[in-house]
Amino acid sequence: MTGNHQTLALLLFSGFVAVTLGITTWVSRNRHGSAEEFYAGGRLFSPMENGFAIAGDYMSAASFLGVTGLIALYGYDGMLYVVGFLVAWLVVLFLVAELVRNCGRFTLADVVAARMSERPVRIAAGTSSVTVSVLYLVAQMVGAGSLVSLLLGGTSPATRAWTVIGVGALMVIYVSLGGMRATTWIQIVKAILLLSTTVALTVLVLLRFHGNIDQLLLTAADRSGHGLSFLAPGLKYGGDWTARFDFISLGLALVLGTAGLPHILSRFYTVPTARAARRSVVWSIGLVGGFYLMMIVLGFAAAAVVGPEALKKSNAAGNTAVPLLALDLGGGANSTGGTALFAIVAAVAFATILAVVAGITLASSASVAHDLYASLRRRRAKPYSEVAVARTAAVGIGVIAIALGLLARDLNVAFLVGLAFAVAASANLPVLLYSLFWRGFTTRGAVWAVYGGLIPALALVLLSPVVSGSPDSLFPGVDFQFFPLQNPGLVSIPLGFLAGWLGTVTSPEIPDEAKHAETEVRALTGAGAV
Amino acid sequence: MQSSNGRPRGGASGHEGPAENHEGHDLTPAEASGKVRYHDPWYDALASGWGELDGTGAPAPEVPAARRQDEGPALRAGDVYLDVQRSAAFQEVRSRYLGFVVPGVIVFLTWYVAYVVAATTAPGLMARPVAGAVNVGMVAGLGQFLTTFLLTWAYARHARLRRDRAALELRWDTQELTRGVRGGVL
Numbered sequence: 001m002t003g004n005h006q007t008l009a010l011l012l013f014s015g016f017v018a019v020t021l022g023i024t025t026w027v028s029r030n031r032h033g034s035a036e037e038f039y040a041g042g043r044l045f046s047p048m049e050n051g052f053a054i055a056g057d058y059m060s061a062a063s064f065l066g067v068t069g070l071i072a073l074y075g076y077d078g079m080l081y082v083v084g085f086l087v088a089w090l091v092v093l094f095l096v097a098e099l100v101r102n103c104g105r106f107t108l109a110d111v112v113a114a115r116m117s118e119r120p121v122r123i124a125a126g127t128s129s130v131t132v133s134v135l136y137l138v139a140q141m142v143g144a145g146s147l148v149s150l151l152l153g154g155t156s157p158a159t160r161a162w163t164v165i166g167v168g169a170l171m172v173i174y175v176s177l178g179g180m181r182a183t184t185w186i187q188i189v190k191a192i193l194l195l196s197t198t199v200a201l202t203v204l205v206l207l208r209f210h211g212n213i214d215q216l217l218l219t220a221a222d223r224s225g226h227g228l229s230f231l232a233p234g235l236k237y238g239g240d241w242t243a244r245f246d247f248i249s250l251g252l253a254l255v256l257g258t259a260g261l262p263h264i265l266s267r268f269y270t271v272p273t274a275r276a277a278r279r280s281v282v283w284s285i286g287l288v289g290g291f292y293l294m295m296i297v298l299g300f301a302a303a304a305v306v307g308p309e310a311l312k313k314s315n316a317a318g319n320t321a322v323p324l325l326a327l328d329l330g331g332g333a334n335s336t337g338g339t340a341l342f343a344i345v346a347a348v349a350f351a352t353i354l355a356v357v358a359g360i361t362l363a364s365s366a367s368v369a370h371d372l373y374a375s376l377r378r379r380r381a382k383p384y385s386e387v388a389v390a391r392t393a394a395v396g397i398g399v400i401a402i403a404l405g406l407l408a409r410d411l412n413v414a415f416l417v418g419l420a421f422a423v424a425a426s427a428n429l430p431v432l433l434y435s436l437f438w439r440g441f442t443t444r445g446a447v448w449a450v451y452g453g454l455i456p457a458l459a460l461v462l463l464s465p466v467v468s469g470s471p472d473s474l475f476p477g478v479d480f481q482f483f484p485l486q487n488p489g490l491v492s493i494p495l496g497f498l499a500g501w502l503g504t505v506t507s508p509e510i511p512d513e514a515k516h517a518e519t520e521v522r523a524l525t526g527a528g529a530v
Numbered sequence: 531m532q533s534s535n536g537r538p539r540g541g542a543s544g545h546e547g548p549a550e551n552h553e554g555h556d557l558t559p560a561e562a563s564g565k566v567r568y569h570d571p572w573y574d575a576l577a578s579g580w581g582e583l584d585g586t587g588a589p590a591p592e593v594p595a596a597r598r599q600d601e602g603p604a605l606r607a608g609d610v611y612l613d614v615q616r617s618a619a620f621q622e623v624r625s626r627y628l629g630f631v632v633p634g635v636i637v638f639l640t641w642y643v644a645y646v647v648a649a650t651t652a653p654g655l656m657a658r659p660v661a662g663a664v665n666v667g668m669v670a671g672l673g674q675f676l677t678t679f680l681l682t683w684a685y686a687r688h689a690r691l692r693r694d695r696a697a698l699e700l701r702w703d704t705q706e707l708t709r710g711v712r713g714g715v716l
Binding site for chain 1: 614623624635638642643646647650651656657659662663665668671682686689698700
């Protein structure tokens with residue numbers, strides 16, 4: 001990486017930061033400080049705008065850099081990730097988006113608490129939402145730290161630390177000053193930048209191979225050194241049965257976790273109606289689907305054009321596949337085109353991390369202020385003071401995420417993302433589906449469903465080879481490993497559903513029919529929705 | 531447009547009701563006057579926008595109205611929801627929704643789990659060549675993309691043609707009933 005790359009990438013990235021800070025100040029200039037505005041951007045975004053923003057929230061640097069790297073190194077097994085990320089949106093579209101828009105106001109807990117005794121349910125759902133958000137946030141912060149050393153050549157620990165601190169500070173500024181409106185516009189700008197970069201790279205790849213996908217795949221297989229088995233599953237997850245079950249576990253977590261991610265759920269409140277929420281999901285499925293199809297092409301192209309040796313030399317996990325591919329497509333390391341493309345890809349990757357991080361921080365500050373603070377303090381807070389709490393919470397979460405990001409900087413990013421999805425699928429999805437669809441669901445069931453998914457998911461990770469008992473684990477010196485899989489989803493998701501059912505059938509409380517009627521009528525018709 | 535008060539029941543004219551039911555019952559000004567309501571964005575959204583009325587499908591047959599003429603002011607808001615829930619109109623909307631979503635979810639989850647399990651346990655099958663470099667696994671993976679897009683389109687179309695109109699009618703009726711209840715109590 002020469003100085004040219006760095007200067008240009010830094011210039012482009014500073015441009016993005018300047019534009020987004022401009023948006024933030026412009027948006028916060030005429031704000032009124034209401035909760036509606038801070039958490040939901042006034043609920044007046046159009047389905048297309050929200051669709052781009054959802055796609056912007058979802059297309060993280062983990063997929064842009066990580067998944068293409070996986071495909072470039074392991075071929076077909078990288079594709080399995082992509083399929084899970086996309087199919088997950090059907091769960092969101094069919095079961096969650098419209099109903100949540102109709103029933104809730106700002107957070108997941110709103111939907112559940114409408115039917116139940118409010119305080120315990122809000123505390124439970126708020127806790128699990130904040131846990132999921134912080135895990136996801138740490139993954140992005142760790143990603144930002146490693147990205148800077150990979151792309152800009154600053155490998156010293158100090159550079160990484162300052163990048164993490166800088167990203168954290170920027171996200172706190174975006175969120176606490178601009179609220180949902182600024183965050184949404186940042187997501188939209190970022191989604192457009194990311195998609196156009198991806199389209200440009202894909203067009204260049206197709207030109208290089210004269211539009212012949214078959215030749216692209218065969219070249220990739222040839223250069224990978226694995227031959228045709230590169231195009232079939234098994235290179236990464238085909239080992240022993242533990243590895244296979246681990247992947248099935250991850251697949252389940254990916255597909256069921258998206259519908260429980262707090263920062264995705266909160267996006268549905270930024271549009272006026274359930275219809276608009278549905279249409280934004282349709283938009284985002286189109287955008288995300290197109291993006292992932294292009295990611296597959298770029299991943300195989302990186303294997304074919306750059307080759308696995310060069311990729312592994314730059315980064316063992318393959319995270320630099322797309323930037324290296326861009327360098328080659330632009331004309332090579334010493335050409336203007338190559339330098340420019342490389343710098344653009346690097347800057348877009350940073351912009352992606354910033355935008356995703358802002359979205360998650362906003363969602364978790366909403367959980368802290370709207371659910372936890374409001375329930376733990378019995379005093380009825382006035383509307384403006386709740387927003388003030390949320391702004392403070394954004395700062396606090398920023399500090400926590402920076403600290404954890406610095407501590408966890410050697411953890412694998414893809415693992416942290418998979419873990420966040422697994423916790424979301426185990427703790428948030430069961431309680432959400434039960435309260436929307438089960439007439440007899442009770443408060444105890446809701447509380448058990450949340451903790452019955454959250455605690456096993458976290459405990460199984462503590463007992464997994466990720467934390468101890470293997471050379472790659474967090475504490476290689478000790479061995480209290482008990483659970484063989486890295487991803488807890490296969491066990492903890494069914495446990496979450498089971499605990500919710502068990503809590504309900506053992507509960508002495510008689511379910512309130514009128515409240516169930518209200519939830520059902522409101523969910524399906526939108527009556528009384530804000 | 532919105533009576534955008536904060537979390538508790540903020541500034542809206544103090545409505546009564548079960549204490550836990552306070553979330554989001556505030557009517558917008560447009561809804562408060564029956565004449566204007568067809569011009570508010572909630573209603574407009576039905577007839578405009580991307581992927582809307584494509585002219586190919588007929589709107590779903592009308593469903594009977596949930597409104598009842600004999601509502602007394604003594605009803606509680608909770609009773610209104612129970613009444614609406616038991617009405618034929620609502621049952622119809624619900625069965626149309628569940629009738630699409632339940633089989634849909636079963637189909638795509640089964641297809642996805644089958645794909646993941648096949649990819650991890652039967653790599654030999656997935657490696658069988660189909661045409662050129664393309665093998666069974668590639669076809670199955672792209673098939674997942676295709677079915678996702680198709681189901682998205684089918685769901686949006688089903689909701690637009692079979693559910694939206696009836697649900698919107700029910701929404702106005704229910705809101706009018708709950709407002710009547712609150713007005714009576716006040």
